[in-house]
Amino acid sequence: MDNINAQNRDIKSFPNRNIKKSSKLDNVLYDVRGPVVEEAMRMENEGIKVLKLNIGNPAPFGFEAPEEVILDMRTQIRNGQGYSDSKGLFSARKAIMQYAQLKNIPDVTVNDIYTGNGVSELINLCMQALLDSGDEILIPSPDYPLWTATATLAGGKAVHYLCDESSDWYPDIDDIRKKITDKTKAIVIINPNNPTGALYSKDLLMQIADIARGYGLIIFSDEIYDRLVMDGEEHISIASLAPDVFCVTFSGLSKSHMIAGFRIGWMILSGNKSAAKDYIDGINMLSNMRLCSNVPAQSIVQTALGGYQSVKNYIIPGGRIYEQRECICNALSGIPGISYVKPKAAFYVFPKIDTKKYRINNDEQFALDFLRKKRILIVHGGGFNWQQPDHFRIVYLPRKEILESSMNQLADFLSGYSQF
Numbered sequence: 572m573d574n575i576n577a578q579n580r581d582i583k584s585f586p587n588r589n590i591k592k593s594s595k596l597d598n599v600l601y602d603v604r605g606p607v608v609e610e611a612m613r614m615e616n617e618g619i620k621v622l623k624l625n626i627g628n629p630a631p632f633g634f635e636a637p638e639e640v641i642l643d644m645r646t647q648i649r650n651g652q653g654y655s656d657s658k659g660l661f662s663a664r665k666a667i668m669q670y671a672q673l674k675n676i677p678d679v680t681v682n683d684i685y686t687g688n689g690v691s692e693l694i695n696l697c698m699q700a701l702l703d704s705g706d707e708i709l710i711p712s713p714d715y716p717l718w719t720a721t722a723t724l725a726g727g728k729a730v731h732y733l734c735d736e737s738s739d740w741y742p743d744i745d746d747i748r749k750k751i752t753d754k755t756k757a758i759v760i761i762n763p764n765n766p767t768g769a770l771y772s773k774d775l776l777m778q779i780a781d782i783a784r785g786y787g788l789i790i791f792s793d794e795i796y797d798r799l800v801m802d803g804e805e806h807i808s809i810a811s812l813a814p815d816v817f818c819v820t821f822s823g824l825s826k827s828h829m830i831a832g833f834r835i836g837w838m839i840l841s842g843n844k845s846a847a848k849d850y851i852d853g854i855n856m857l858s859n860m861r862l863c864s865n866v867p868a869q870s871i872v873q874t875a876l877g878g879y880q881s882v883k884n885y886i887i888p889g890g891r892i893y894e895q896r897e898c899i900c901n902a903l904s905g906i907p908g909i910s911y912v913k914p915k916a917a918f919y920v921f922p923k924i925d926t927k928k929y930r931i932n933n934d935e936q937f938a939l940d941f942l943r944k945k946r947i948l949i950v951h952g953g954g955f956n957w958q959q960p961d962h963f964r965i966v967y968l969p970r971k972e973i974l975e976s977s978m979n980q981l982a983d984f985l986s987g988y989s990q991f
């Protein structure tokens with residue numbers, strides 16, 4: 572009893588402490604879900620309806636998971652109650668291995684495949700296992716900002732190389748070369764690209780592979796949109812062109828199977844694995860520490876990747892994603908002072924605003940003002956580590972009528988807009 576009283580006294584004698592976030596987060600930016608999104612949530616809490624053109628999440632826009640995927644999960648759910656092997660179920664990894672073979676990625680065994688709670692978890696894991704303080708990693712600008720955020724959180728330095736709008740948003744090879752130092756450990760490419768919708772050519776990928784080979788860099792290739800390519804073009808995995816370079820290739824089912832909420836992604840290790848043995852040991856340790864990825868979600872990978880691919884119907888003329896791309900591009904073409912590169916893949920477009928015409932010097936403010944005035948949520952270019960205040964990203968997942976009317980709203984908003 573005395574002891575208990577003593578404990579209580581001790582607890583009471585602690586002052587009220589401010590609970591602070593870790594200083595590790597001080598340099599981490601993740602503005603795709605930053606203040607503008609918070610304002611949108613505040614508006615929604617007040618009962619205001621907001622059109623969300625900010626997240627690449629197909630389900631809320633009426634895209635449904637393929638029926639056989641749902642059936643498969645229903646049938647197998649009872650088998651998914653326990654942890655799986657930390658890398659994932661054999662059946663899932665075998666299917667991903669065969670997928671790697673179809674993409675001509677050489678020398679991949681089941682052992683080289685890791686499933687994840689989305690690609691997101693695996694990106695974080697790879698950065699944590701790789702980067703020490705001061706290590707540099709080349710990341711595109713604009714980027715999918717999770718790459719920059721996780722590299723920074725891991726203690727590394729994200730060095731941004733330029734993607735060139737005037738060259739179909741292709742990475743600027745000279746800029747990549749210029750930014751390599753003796754601290755550079757890896758290069759990240761996002762192909763097909765978020766936020767630009769670019770799809771990289773074989774020639775460009777060979778040039779990037781040559782750089783990685785020459786400087787001994789790891790290639791991280793984020794290919795989550797590889798099955799969402801339009802206009803009859805073919806997606807090429809850079810790992811297929813670099814059998815001698817250590818590559819980590821990421822993909823998953825969030826986008827191609829419209830099941831972002833199931834949280835299922837994977838990564839494939841290929842190329843010079845013996846040179847990366849120590850790093851792979853680190854990856855294995857972190858993979859074990861998270862126990863495993865969602866097992867019911869893993870159980871559908873084999874069904875999802877094999878056979879009929881319903882996503883193909885969305886990306887051909889007459890299909891929703893294809894037609895919505897045409898629609899958003901036409902609508903943007905009609906707005907004075909807006910230009911864009913037509914996306915070839917995924918479901919994003921990254922238009923440029925004439926900032927002189929509209930007197931804009933802060934792209935986040937622009938997104939915030941547009942949200943407040945028109946109740947439409949977009950992401951400003953800065954959210955993708957784009958340094959100029961002259962871009963924004965639109966997710967063109969909503970149906971055509973909604974896209975058309977939202978672009979009319981944008982034109983109307985811009986016609987009376989000025990920041991200074």
Ligand SMILES: Cc1ncc(COP(=O)(O)O)c(C=O)c1O
Pocket residue numbers: 627688689690691692715761764765793795822823824825831834835836
């Ligand atoms: C380029 C890119 N990589 C990774 C992800 C994360 O996907 P997942 O749902 O598999 O975590 C996204 C999601 O938008 C993305 O656009």
